[in-house]
Amino acid sequence: MAKLxxxxxxxxxxxxxxxxxxxxxxxxxxxxxxxxxxxxxxAQEIEAGGxxxxxxxxxxISVDSKPPIELEVELENGELExxxxxxSRS
Numbered sequence: 001m002a003k004l005x006x007x008x009x010x011x012x013x014x015x016x017x018x019x020x021x022x023x024x025x026x027x028x029x030x031x032x033x034x035x036x037x038x039x040x041x042x043a044q045e046i047e048a049g050g051x052x053x054x055x056x057x058x059x060x061i062s063v064d065s066k067p068p069i070e071l072e073v074e075l076e077n078g079e080l081e082x083x084x085x086x087x088s089r090s
Contacts, residue, residue, distance in 0.1 A: 002041035004056040006030030024061055042084075052086055064089045 009027035030038070045052040046069065053062035065086035072083040 001053045001055050001060070002038055002045055004028055004030075004038055004054060005034045008056065026056065028056075046086070063087075 004026075005028075007029045009029060010025075042052070042054070046065070051062045051064045053060060055061075063086050066089045070085040070087075072081075072085075074081045074083075
């Protein structure tokens, strides 16, 4: 499980009683060591195959991912943004 730490920021979510989370978004501000630890844990989850789980406090979300994993890298106004998309098998 990849655990998020740091300061939570803006969030939004959509929930349905039969499926759980339909949509979940949460921004975090982290130190270098917090971000590095999260990314290492996330990499181990992805490498192991199967479900990838991310947790913060009592909230945990997971996806049983399938290849290919999509990466988007963007540099704009001096800000580097990296987006990772894991698609569900179902």
